[in-house]
Amino acid sequence: MTTTPRSRARSFDTAAALYAAHRPGYPEALYDAVEELAGRRFAGARVADVGAGTGIGTAPMRARGAEVVAVEPGDGMAAEFRVRNPGIPIVRGDGNRLPLAGARFDLLTFAQSWHWTDPERALPEARRVLRPGGALAIWWNDLDGSAAWVAEQSARIHAFFEAGGPGGGAGAVGGGGADSGFRTLPRGLGSAFATRSVAWSRRIPLEAHLANLSSHSAFLMLGGAGTQAFLDAERERLRPLFPDGVVEEPYVVSVSVAVV
Ligand SMILES: C[S@@+](CC[C@H](N)C(=O)[O-])C[C@H]1O[C@@H](n2cnc3c(N)ncnc32)[C@H](O)[C@@H]1O
Structure with a gap:
């Protein structure tokens, strides 16, 4: 597969069920x-x-009583959304051209998706659909690189892709953190962004941890054989660290909100 920003942004469609099953959720905090x-x-x-x-x-916002509509460009992801969230409306479109009415929304959220937009187009769109006093919230959830095993795994992933991966770079796989250059917040909203970090963790089987890794775009672009070789080596490295077969994945969500 030829790597382009668009093909990478759409790589999730090939693995929507895997994504839904193994990607972490977000804490109530x-x-x-x-x-x-x-x-x-x-x-x-x-x-x-x-x-x-x-x-x-999306689902936790609905659970809190929001009148929420989902916007999603990808066929596979949208189909999986519909299966898992039959009561939540979803419209097809992307952040660069929102299929939404102007001055209508109190809150516009981008959960690990802002970096797939063209900010030159997505920011004016955000301003258009938010009502005065509305807010834009952008967040990313990363494995916490302050844990030694996460930092070591992240280094292995980056070395793997630098040594001949698909050419798109490792991106945020395995502890991307705030140093990931593509995570640039837009400028020019009504107020500056205020940012919080929320630490949390989950305990999952080792195989689920590996499946989570494989659901990231860098591995999805790489495809089956190369990804499997990396995961097999990773399994052998992690087994001694988690002898009961349960991995505690530590995360930090970095969330930024600006009021228009
Ligand atoms: C890492 S996933 C995040 C999905 C979900 N928000 C979550 O928290 O699990 C990134 C999503 O952004 C979508 N995407 C790709 N290009 C986009 C764009 N230009 N605008 C908005 N979303 C885009 C992908 O199809 C994918 O569903």
């Missing part, structure tokens, strides 16, 4: 932080979740 930084609760708010994928970030 994240949604608390969004409410605090946006200055309003989800309950009763009109929310558009852009790049909603399979709905991992």
